[in-house]
Amino acid sequence: MTTRPRRSVLYMPGSNQRALEKARxxxxxxxxxxxxxxxxxxxxVAARDQVMAAVSAGGYGYREIIIRANSLDSEWGEDDIRAxxxxxxxxxxxxxxxxxxxVEAAINxxxxxxxxxxxxxxxxxxxxLGVTNIQQIASASAxxxxxAMGTTDLSKELRVTDRIGLLYSLSQCVLAARAYNKEILDGVYLDLHNDQGFTDTCVQGKHLGFDGKTLIHPKQLAAANQVFGPSANDIERAENMIxxxxLAEAEGKGVVVVDGKLVEAMHIDExxxxxxxAEKIAAQQTK
Known part of the structure; x- marks a missing residue:
C-alpha cells in the first residue's frame, strides 16, 4: 500500500547536461x-561527475532519482557505485x-x-542467464x-524478432517480483514514430503484471502514465467496491456482488x- 507510483521511468543520458536540467x-x-x-x-568519468552535481543541486521535486552505474566488470563500475x-x-x-x-558485491x-x-x-x-537466475537475484537482498527488464539486450541474446518471443522471460520475472514483493518495470520501446504501437505494448505490459514502463524519450511519458495509472473507471469501481x-461486513457477509461481479476480501485489497x-499520483501533480 505504500509503494510509490512508477508508471513512467525515463532514462536520461548522464553526459547530457541539458537533458539533466530538462528532467526537472x-x-x-x-x-x-x-x-x-x-x-x-x-x-x-565526466558524466559521473556531472550526474553527482545534478543530484546534489536538486530541484527534481517528487521524481524518484535512480543512477545507473556501469557494470562491475568494467573499469568504471566500482567507482560509480562508491559515488x-x-x-x-x-x-x-x-x-x-x-x-x-x-548483487551482493554491489551492495557490499x-x-x-x-x-x-x-x-x-x-x-x-x-x-x-539473468532470467534463468531471477529467483536468486530477486531474493538476494532487502x-x-x-x-527492470532490459528487453533490447534480451531480444538480441534470445535471437527473437518479435515481442511474443519474450513472453516466457517476462512472465518468469513478473512471478519472481510478486513472490519476493518487488516492483517490476517493462522494457523500453524503440520506435519513436509508432505511438499506437507504444500504447499497445504498454497495455500488454499492464496485462502481464508490470507496474510501469521504462522509457527512452519524453514523448512517451503521457501514454505510459495513462496506461499504468488507475483510470477514472478504476477509481470509481474501487470506491463502489469498498x-x-x-455494508456487507456490517451484515456479517464475506462476499458481495458489485456490478454483477462477485467481490471477496482479496478484491478489496486490490x-x-x-x-x-491514485492519491499519491494526485499528490504528485500538486508539487
Whole structure:
C-alpha cells in the first residue's frame, strides 16, 4: 500500500547536461540518470561527475532519482557505485545482473562506501542467464526494490524478432517480483514514430503484471502514465467496491456482488491499492 507510483521511468543520458536540467520539469514518476549505455567510454568519468552535481543541486521535486552505474566488470563500475552511495539519489540501478553474487558485491560496495539504509537497488535483467537466475537475484537482498527488464539486450541474446518471443522471460520475472514483493518495470520501446504501437505494448505490459514502463524519450511519458495509472473507471469501481464491502461486513457477509461481479476480501485489497496509488499520483501533480 505504500509503494510509490512508477508508471513512467525515463532514462536520461548522464553526459547530457541539458537533458539533466530538462528532467526537472518532466512528468516522469522516476528518472534513471544513466552512466552506462548512453555514455561513451571517453565521457564516463565526466558524466559521473556531472550526474553527482545534478543530484546534489536538486530541484527534481517528487521524481524518484535512480543512477545507473556501469557494470562491475568494467573499469568504471566500482567507482560509480562508491559515488552513487553518497550522492543523495534514491537508488542504484545495476545493469546486466545475472546472479546473486553480482548483487551482493554491489551492495557490499554500497555499504562500505557509507550508503544510507534507505538507498534502493534496482536490478536489470537483460540476458538469458539473468532470467534463468531471477529467483536468486530477486531474493538476494532487502535493498532490492525494483526489477527492470532490459528487453533490447534480451531480444538480441534470445535471437527473437518479435515481442511474443519474450513472453516466457517476462512472465518468469513478473512471478519472481510478486513472490519476493518487488516492483517490476517493462522494457523500453524503440520506435519513436509508432505511438499506437507504444500504447499497445504498454497495455500488454499492464496485462502481464508490470507496474510501469521504462522509457527512452519524453514523448512517451503521457501514454505510459495513462496506461499504468488507475483510470477514472478504476477509481470509481474501487470506491463502489469498498462501500459495498463495508455494508456487507456490517451484515456479517464475506462476499458481495458489485456490478454483477462477485467481490471477496482479496478484491478489496486490490481496490484499496488502486485508491492509494491514485492519491499519491494526485499528490504528485500538486508539487
Amino acid at each position: 520539469t518532466l512528468p516522469a514518476d522516476s528518472l534513471v540518470l544513466d552512466l552506462e549505455d548512453s555514455v561513451g567510454p571517453e565521457k564516463k 552513487i552511495a553518497l550522492s543523495g539519489a534514491d537508488g542504484l540501478c545495476l545493469p546486466k545482473v545475472e546472479n546473486q553474487a553480482q 560496495l554500497l555499504n562500505d562506501a557509507g550508503a544510507p539504509a534507505s538507498m534502493q537497488v534496482w536490478v536489470m535483467i537483460e540476458t538469458p 535493498r532490492i526494490t525494483v526489477i 462501500a459495498a464491502w463495508k 481496490a484499496r491499492r488502486h485508491l492509494a496509488r
